[in-house]
Amino acid sequence: MIGYVISRILKKSRGSALIDSAVPRSSKVESGCTLFSSSFGEHSFCGYDCTFIKTSIGSFCSIAxxxxxxxxxxxxxxxxxxxxxxxxxxxxxxxxxxxxxxxxPNTVIGHDVWIGEGVLIKGGVTIGTGAVIGMGSVVTRDVPPYAIYAGNPARLIRLRFSESIVEGLLKSRWWEFSEDKLKAAAVHFNDPEAFLKSQNIV
Structure with a gap:
C-alpha cells in the first residue's frame, strides 16, 4: 500500500509540456502529457502520459x-x-x-467524449460529440456523435441512444449552458428523456 502511494506521488510530481497550447482552469491535464498546438474546452479531464498534436478537445471530455x-x-x-x-x-x-x-491535418474531439486508456487516434480524424472510444482502440476514421467505437481498427459497436435522443441532445447544446443553467438542468442528467423534456425539446 505504501509503495502504491509513493508511486502515485512520484507520478504526479512530473510536469507536462504545453507548447502553443491552452488548457482552461476548469479543466485538468495530469502529469507526463505533451500538448502541441492543441486546446481543451471547459471542464475536461485528461489522464497521465497522453500526447495531443494539433488537436482541439471540446468541453466535458473524459480522457484516460x-x-x-x-x-x-x-x-x-x-x-x-x-x-x-x-x-x-x-x-x-x-x-x-x-x-x-x-x-x-488538425484533429477534432467534440464535447462530452469519453476516450478509454491506450487509445490511438490518427491525425485529421473528427470524434463526434458524445462519442465513446473503447480502451486500446485505434481510430483511423471519423466517429459520429454519440457512437460507441472500439477495436483495431475501431468500428461501430452501437449508438448510445436512439436517433431521436441523439438529435435532441445535439440540439440542446447543453455543453454551452451557463453554470447556473447547467446546475439546474443537471438534476435530469441521469435520464436523457427527462432532460430533453425539461428543455422543451421532446
Missing part, C-alpha cells in the same frame, strides 16, 4: 491515460521515410537534407 492523438506523417512517397532527410524533424542530429513534410 496513455492516449495519443495526431502527429506528423512520414512521407512514404519519398525515397526514405527517415527524419534525417526532413526539415523540422529533429529526432536525430545529423541531417543530409531538409525536405519539407506535411503534418497530419
Amino acid at each position: 491515460n496513455n492516449v495519443v492523438v495526431g502527429g506528423a506523417r512520414h512521407p512514404i512517397e519519398y525515397v526514405s521515410t527517415s527524419p534525417v532527410f526532413l526539415a523540422h524533424k529533429e529526432s536525430i542530429k545529423k541531417k543530409f537534407s531538409r525536405h519539407d513534410y506535411r503534418w497530419e
Whole structure:
C-alpha cells in the first residue's frame, strides 16, 4: 500500500509540456502529457502520459491515460521515410537534407467524449460529440456523435441512444449552458428523456 502511494506521488510530481497550447482552469491535464498546438474546452479531464498534436478537445471530455492523438506523417512517397532527410524533424542530429513534410491535418474531439486508456487516434480524424472510444482502440476514421467505437481498427459497436435522443441532445447544446443553467438542468442528467423534456425539446 505504501509503495502504491509513493508511486502515485512520484507520478504526479512530473510536469507536462504545453507548447502553443491552452488548457482552461476548469479543466485538468495530469502529469507526463505533451500538448502541441492543441486546446481543451471547459471542464475536461485528461489522464497521465497522453500526447495531443494539433488537436482541439471540446468541453466535458473524459480522457484516460496513455492516449495519443495526431502527429506528423512520414512521407512514404519519398525515397526514405527517415527524419534525417526532413526539415523540422529533429529526432536525430545529423541531417543530409531538409525536405519539407506535411503534418497530419488538425484533429477534432467534440464535447462530452469519453476516450478509454491506450487509445490511438490518427491525425485529421473528427470524434463526434458524445462519442465513446473503447480502451486500446485505434481510430483511423471519423466517429459520429454519440457512437460507441472500439477495436483495431475501431468500428461501430452501437449508438448510445436512439436517433431521436441523439438529435435532441445535439440540439440542446447543453455543453454551452451557463453554470447556473447547467446546475439546474443537471438534476435530469441521469435520464436523457427527462432532460430533453425539461428543455422543451421532446
